[in-house]
């Protein structure tokens with residue numbers, strides 16, 4: 855059986871990356887670090903093994919490291935679209951929105967989120983049926 859391959863381009867086409875197979879996680883993160891890195895109240899994301907993601911050569915990306923945190927975001931220096939980030943626990947994190955943009959506005963079904971993480975840090979209450987993890991315990995990271 856062949857693995858799904860997701861080809862992900864920025865708005866202007868300068869940056870293209872691919873992700874293959876299954877993500878390690880897909881969730882909504884409410885932590886303050888994701889809020890700071892992406893300037894979204896909630897980050898809807900997939901996290902991948904490095905082996906499953908081919909990222910572009912760093913010479914075609916912008917690469918910003920937050921001065922006060924061990925977190926970086928990467929994106930297109932021409933159109934400004936954020937393509938992925940690296941933060942705890944160090945794996946490439948690709949927002950759901952990057953997949954939507956490259957899939958006619960739909961999130962591929964195989965990438966559906968399974969939980970809310972760091973819900974105690976939220977700035978937005980969510981009323982849905984997904985499990986809510988107050989800290990990072992449900993994916994094995996310390997909150």
Ligand SMILES: [Zn+2]
Pocket residue numbers: 864865866867868869930931932933934935
């Ligand atoms: Zn671009």
Ligand SMILES: [Zn+2]
Pocket residue numbers: 883884885886887888889897972
């Ligand atoms: Zn987070």
